[in-house]
Amino acid sequence: MVSRAEREEDSSHVQSNRIMKKAFASEPSGQPVSSSAGIAEGLARAIHEHRLAPGTKLGEDDIGDVYGVSRTVVRAALQELAHDKLVDIRRHRGAFVAQPSIREAREVFEARALLEPRTARSAAERARAADVALLRAHIEAEHRALDDRDIGAALRLSGLFHVEISKIADQHIIARFIEGLIAQSSLIIALYWQRASALCEQHAHHALLEAIAANDGARAEELMQSHLIDVLSALDLRDRPVHDVSLKEVLLGRD
Amino acid sequence: MVSRAEREEDSSHVQSNRIMKKAFASEPSGQPVSSSAGIAEGLARAIHEHRLAPGTKLGEDDIGDVYGVSRTVVRAALQELAHDKLVDIRRHRGAFVAQPSIREAREVFEARALLEPRTARSAAERARAADVALLRAHIEAEHRALDDRDIGAALRLSGLFHVEISKIADQHIIARFIEGLIAQSSLIIALYWQRASALCEQHAHHALLEAIAANDGARAEELMQSHLIDVLSALDLRDRPVHDVSLKEVLLGRD
DNA sequence: AGGCGAGAAATTGTATACAAAATCCAGTCT
DNA sequence: AGACTGGATTTTGTATACAATTTCTCGCCT
The missing domain is CATH 1.20.120.530 (GntR ligand-binding domain-like)
Structure with a gap:
């Protein structure tokens, strides 16, 4: 078993983490936020500002690393955002920035x-x-x-x-x-x-x-x-097959 | 340290538990619900049907006992209800059935x-x-x-x-x-x-x-x-000091 | 008697441990 | 080569452990 501190340094899996880190690099950050509501707000802001694109996976550990809190708190924040339809949580799959149809x-x-x-x-x-x-x-x-x-x-x-x-x-x-x-x-x-x-x-x-x-x-x-x-x-809301990400999922037999 | 099973039998603290148990005695209960959403629904239903009165304390352990799950799941349910304004969560104080002003x-x-x-x-x-x-x-x-x-x-x-x-x-x-x-x-x-x-x-x-x-x-x-x-x-929405339940709570310190 | 305060008990907040499920990846077979 | 399978890895879901805070209780003091 590897501790989280070690994993953070492990260079092989930083890929997805990088998306989060980048999206939050330019965060205004008055003081370090750590409450569940603060994290939800930060994520919501990132979504508003299109720093996090629809469909982006929001891994619990990744977010936890960025904010320096455990998954417990991150989870509460993600559930709040899911309630607001900004995030889509799929059981055992994780949280993704929502893609409204x-x-x-x-x-x-x-x-x-x-x-x-x-x-x-x-x-x-x-x-x-x-x-x-x-x-x-x-x-x-x-x-x-x-x-x-x-x-x-x-x-x-x-x-x-x-x-x-x-x-x-x-x-x-x-x-x-x-x-x-x-x-x-x-x-x-x-x-x-x-x-x-x-x-x-x-x-x-x-x-x-x-x-x-x-x-x-x-x-x-x-x-x-x-x-x-x-x-x-100014929006293009004409019916069309399916959007990219979900299309891929459909073809591969997963929804 | 006392295990939860023992605490359940301990006759001295069952007081608040009884409120929950009673409110859920006549639950339709098709099959035992245990998901966070299911618990939220059960509580919401109880609130709808006035089996849980405004101001009632919703202790995490009490609810967990009723549904047979840990506080983790109960917490998620309560947060969902708080988002819907059916429940009021006060930090370090707990969750209460909301009392809209x-x-x-x-x-x-x-x-x-x-x-x-x-x-x-x-x-x-x-x-x-x-x-x-x-x-x-x-x-x-x-x-x-x-x-x-x-x-x-x-x-x-x-x-x-x-x-x-x-x-x-x-x-x-x-x-x-x-x-x-x-x-x-x-x-x-x-x-x-x-x-x-x-x-x-x-x-x-x-x-x-x-x-x-x-x-x-x-x-x-x-x-x-x-x-x-x-x-x-049919509602009496004239301004008036404070409603009974919370008043009682203030005076007796307990409901 | 009633208010006050210190310690005990209980409850919530957060982190961590473990279980369950999904994903990834290599090796195999057609 | 490509599809498939089975284990290794990762990630999520839930329970539990521990810390922080509030609430309760009881003895003390005025």
């Missing part, structure tokens, strides 16, 4: 279309100066990320903008729903995005901000609706 | 009001004969439960009726949201219900069924909306 992708956007426009409306109706300032700062951060060519951060912030709006509406439960849907949207974008530019959103977010700042609920609702349609139309 | 209760019903009427509409528009038959069987089961004076089962079935409708709408994500909201509603009813009769729902569910059977989407949407208002109006 086209059908699931459609459902995510249908749910967003149901929730977000109305939420934007009440956000606009309730927004106070401080809220607007927060959103404005948010858009600026998005802009900076784009200037820095930090696509990952830009993606994450772009999603967070929607979450921020839902929080202004002061409906915590709905806000949580939306948060989850946006997280999944990030995976959907990773899988099905077909347009080169993500810049189209800049304008949309700005327009939304203006409507909210003017407390124009009806306009905010409208804008959000068309914004979502825009994003959806 | 009045504010949370209001938000749950606001979310339901946002989601369910529209969902009922599309359910009505899509419903086929088989779906209607399922709903009809469901209502009959509700009726039987009430005849048997099995209030717990009646409550659970009453909630399941709503879940069933959302499933007919064929929007899995929204259906899951609604499922979670209904589970929480069960806790809210346990805490804030003020009317004696639960029979009022019988009629409402029947009317909904008719609208759905007739594929009358607009009517289903309307009926669902007023049904939710009815249920909400």
